[in-house]
Amino acid sequence: MEVKSILFVCLGNICRSPIAEGVAKEYIKKQNLDILIDSAGTGSWHIGEKPCENSIKVAKLNGVDISNQKARQVKKEDFKKFDLIVGLDKNNISNLKNLGYKNPIKLGDFGFDGECVPDPYFFDGFEGFDKVYEMIDICVRNLIDEFIKSKI
Secondary structure, eight states, X not given: OOOOEEEEEESSSSSHXXXXXXXXXXXXXXXXXXXXXEEEESSOTTTTOOOOHHHHHHHHHXXXXXXXXXXXXXXXXXXXXXXXXXXXXXXXXXXXXHTTOSOOEEGXXXXXXXXXXXXXXXXXXXXXXXXXXXXXXHHHHHHHXXXXXXXX
């Protein structure tokens, strides 16, 4: 399958999926690849909001700017628009299937033995965001390497 577009999906699209979007965009830019990257949430609570401050901070500490992203909710049209739709945990995968998407993949399958990326929204302060960032960074790069770089 030729992959020209990837959508990263978490619950509210303010913590994990914006980081994944930012990491992916930075990585494909450095690799000189032409891939559409976006993110969305399965929930509607944060539509139009920026990523949470700690996600912006951890991304910036790693050279990735996600401060201009705006949260949006996943739509059924996304299922036709994107070649890969990637959930960040098992609940995101289940929600995507309930919305009618047949083949979501889990980000943790690309470097962390299928682990779910924990939702840092409920963390106490900044601690732990670095581990979430590291997990997302490794898995996003591995996913792109497997689906895109291996095909060119």
